[in-house]
Amino acid sequence: MPSTSLFSGTPSKSSSGWLEYVLIHYRWVIVIFFLLPASFLYDIYYYTRSWVVFKLSSAPQHHDKKVATVQKQVQAWNGETPMCTARPGWQTISFREGAYKKTCHKVAINLVDVLQIDTEKKTVWCEPLVTMGQLTHTLVELGWTIPVVPEMDDLTVGGLVMGTGIETSSHKQGLFQHICLSYELVLADGSVVTCSKDENPRSLLLSSLVIWHSGLPDGCGNKDHPSSKVCEAETRRTEGNQFVEGLMYSLHSGVVMTANMSNTAEPGKINEIGRWFKPWFFKHVGAYLDKGEGGVEYIPLRDYYHRHTRSIFWEIQDIIPFGNNVVFRYLLGWLVPPKVSLLKLTQGQAVKELYEKNHFIQDMLVPLADMKEALEVFHKEVKIYPLWLCPFKWGDKETLYVDIGSYGTPGVDNFHPERTTRRVEAFVRKVKGFQMMYADSYMTRDEYREMFDHTLYDRMRKELQCEKAFPVVYDKVNRKARI
Numbered sequence: 370m371p372s373t374s375l376f377s378g379t380p381s382k383s384s385s386g387w388l389e390y391v392l393i394h395y396r397w398v399i400v401i402f403f404l405l406p407a408s409f410l411y412d413i414y415y416y417t418r419s420w421v422v423f424k425l426s427s428a429p430q431h432h433d434k435k436v437a438t439v440q441k442q443v444q445a446w447n448g449e450t451p452m453c454t455a456r457p458g459w460q461t462i463s464f465r466e467g468a469y470k471k472t473c474h475k476v477a478i479n480l481v482d483v484l485q486i487d488t489e490k491k492t493v494w495c496e497p498l499v500t501m502g503q504l505t506h507t508l509v510e511l512g513w514t515i516p517v518v519p520e521m522d523d524l525t526v527g528g529l530v531m532g533t534g535i536e537t538s539s540h541k542q543g544l545f546q547h548i549c550l551s552y553e554l555v556l557a558d559g560s561v562v563t564c565s566k567d568e569n570p571r572s573l574l575l576s577s578l579v580i581w582h583s584g585l586p587d588g589c590g591n592k593d594h595p596s597s598k599v600c601e602a603e604t605r606r607t608e609g610n611q612f613v614e615g616l617m618y619s620l621h622s623g624v625v626m627t628a629n630m631s632n633t634a635e636p637g638k639i640n641e642i643g644r645w646f647k648p649w650f651f652k653h654v655g656a657y658l659d660k661g662e663g664g665v666e667y668i669p670l671r672d673y674y675h676r677h678t679r680s681i682f683w684e685i686q687d688i689i690p691f692g693n694n695v696v697f698r699y700l701l702g703w704l705v706p707p708k709v710s711l712l713k714l715t716q717g718q719a720v721k722e723l724y725e726k727n728h729f730i731q732d733m734l735v736p737l738a739d740m741k742e743a744l745e746v747f748h749k750e751v752k753i754y755p756l757w758l759c760p761f762k763w764g765d766k767e768t769l770y771v772d773i774g775s776y777g778t779p780g781v782d783n784f785h786p787e788r789t790t791r792r793v794e795a796f797v798r799k800v801k802g803f804q805m806m807y808a809d810s811y812m813t814r815d816e817y818r819e820m821f822d823h824t825l826y827d828r829m830r831k832e833l834q835c836e837k838a839f840p841v842v843y844d845k846v847n848r849k850a851r852i
């Protein structure tokens with residue numbers, strides 16, 4: 370656990386007033402009494418609406434009309450300020466809001482529905498603002514899933530396609546964009562094209578796997594030091610291990626979890642970890658380490674997919690410090706988690722500044738062969754535990770990578786948001802790895818272009834004549850472009 374508290378820093382001179390004091394020291398009051406009920410009502414409305422629309426099958430009839438509305442807005446573009454989606458920055462699953470949202474020409478995209486599940490072709494056709502929670506609710510109930518389900522409920526299909534998505538099945542299935550068969554795109558001139566490897570049906574299609582009704586991924590424990598060897602061995606085992614995940618609790622101790630879908634369960638070993646009164650997942654896993662032995666559990670599929678949702682990985686402990694207390698869990702656990710979007714909307718300047726100075730949130734994707742050195746770099750630079758490890762493959766490339774996710778308050782004395790992040794970024798560039806772009810990047814434009822090969826990107830922007838129409842990604846993701 371980080372030794373320093375997020376809130377040990379003093380608020381800035383500009384911060385004043387009781388509201389600010391409450392927001393910093395008693396954020397949980399606002400979260401429990403306002404944000405949790407608001408999140409709950411929002412979810413009820415949203416899921417009921419999606420369920421009714423899906424059952425009535427009304428969405429496919431409206432899809433073309435909605436796309437035409439997008440086209441009209443693009444055709445009416447003034448040709449000067451570049452375009453972006455009208456989705457406000459506070460709604461997105463990233464640390465900060467893009468400043469470009471204030472200046473760009475905004476295109477409203479009201480595309481929020483799962484359109485069709487084709488059980489013969491094993492595909493699902495859905496619109497870009499469909500969330501992972503919505504998709505798993507719809508599919509798992511019918512006995513289906515998609516091969517890669519990034520674990521936070523509110524991540525959207527569009528955001529994951531454009532910004533990349535990863536899960537513990539990614540060592541077999543690749544990244545989120547690799548499971549997509551076809552995209553329907555509105556181009557800068559307002560025309561619509563379909564884009565896929567082969568001739569294809571219209572619109573965005575995600576390939577999907579058949580799963581069993583009430584499939585239960587099993588396997589939790591396997592306590593071991595998840596050095597790259599253990600992780601790699603589990604990742605490469607061909608006969609199973611649909612899911613591989615590691616949680617490091619210190620530089621030398623951690624838990625590797627492997628899981629497979631199963632139709633049956635050993636008696637007494639079913640653990641519905643998603644239920645409101647259950648301990649936070651990372652605490653539950655840590656208990657295996659404390660016990661010093663591994664074990665096998667059978668976890669319902671949806672509970673497994675969203676295992677880090679309730680505790681927002683481990684970020685919730687800074688927001689509701691007593692959230693894992695058994696009394697709290699039984700009384701109010703069913704309201705948790707607060708929506709990330711509502712947390713963002715209500716955090717205020719003082720909390721923002723505290724996070725800015727005392728918090729580190731990064732996912733770095735490095736070749737598995739460099740994992741040991743990477744762990745040492747993270748330990749030296751930030752010393753934050755738990756640390757998330759998720760092996761994955763990159764398209765057709767042979768090399769295995771691992772996503773190292775570090776979220777929390779650094780346990781080192783010399784943490785500096787910019788200098789520390791730049792040192793970690795330099796290491797990642799050195800080993801030919803990548804940074805995930807929901808997080809803040811302090812790289813210069815040249816460093817960014819060194820990390821991400823822009824050859825295809827530049828060519829497509831030229832060919833499609835959209836250089837003026839859409840900002841380049843660097844101008845959306847670098848730290849200075851975010852507020």
Ligand SMILES: Cc1cc2nc3c(=O)[nH]c(=O)nc-3n(C[C@H](O)[C@H](O)[C@H](O)COP(=O)(O)OP(=O)(O)OC[C@H]3O[C@@H](n4cnc5c(N)ncnc54)[C@H](O)[C@@H]3O)c2cc1C
Pocket residue numbers: 531532533546547548549564565566764806807825826839840841842845846
């Ligand atoms: C915060 C954020 C904002 C962004 N904003 C924008 C934006 O405004 N505009 C924008 O354009 N992008 C935006 N992006 C997305 C970014 O530009 C994409 O990541 C980039 O375009 C991917 O290019 P690539 O060549 O590296 O992709 P790759 O990862 O190589 O490919 C992407 C997908 O296309 C498939 N593919 C590759 N080649 C072919 C082929 N020949 N035929 C069929 N399929 C193929 C791959 O299998 C893969 O699924 C944003 C990303 C982030 C994180």
Ligand SMILES: NC(=O)C1=CN([C@@H]2O[C@H](COP(=O)(O)OP(=O)(O)OC[C@H]3O[C@@H](n4cnc5c(N)ncnc54)[C@H](OP(=O)(O)O)[C@@H]3O)[C@@H](O)[C@H]2O)C=CC1
Pocket residue numbers: 452453454455456460461462463467478497519520521523524525526527528529531532533534535536805806807845
């Ligand atoms: N396990 C995982 O993989 C996790 C991934 N993440 C990250 O979270 C982000 C996704 O969050 P989410 O809130 O869903 O998405 P965002 O709204 O943040 O979208 C990400 C980018 O994709 C663009 N985009 C999204 N939909 C469309 C569309 N229909 N047309 C054109 N551009 C679009 C947005 O463009 P614009 O700027 O114009 O709005 C935005 O810049 C990703 O970057 C992902 O890597 C976060 C947590 C976990």
Ligand SMILES: CC(C)=CCC[C@@H](C)[C@H]1CC[C@@]2(C)C3=C(CC[C@]12C)[C@@]1(C)CC[C@H](O)C(C)(C)[C@@H]1CC3
Pocket residue numbers: 462463464465535681682684709712713716720724730732772774776805807
């Ligand atoms: C690839 C993977 C697994 C990424 C996981 C990333 C998550 C841990 C990140 C994504 C969005 C994220 C940065 C966020 C936060 C924590 C870490 C999150 C959830 C919080 C909730 C921390 C508290 C902050 O006040 C604030 C509300 C702004 C942010 C919002 C985004």
